[in-house]
Amino acid sequence: MIAITDSPVSPITEGAAEVLTVDDAELHRFRSLTGVIYLVLTLAIGLAYLCRDKRDLDLINA
Secondary structure, three states: OEEEOOOOOOOHHHOEEEEEEEEOEEEEEOOOOOOHHHHHHHHHHHHHHHHHHOOHHHHHOO
């Protein structure tokens, strides 16, 4: 399991194989999710790239 969080001491990090931390910018008390969205998009594209020759799209749908 991969945990994506803004703090390495977050409770969701327990049991995670990898922890990715994203420091989002705050503008006028609103947190932008742009960094998180691009991180997840990059992970999905990387997974699709690795699975492209195997034709195993079940990994992507999991």
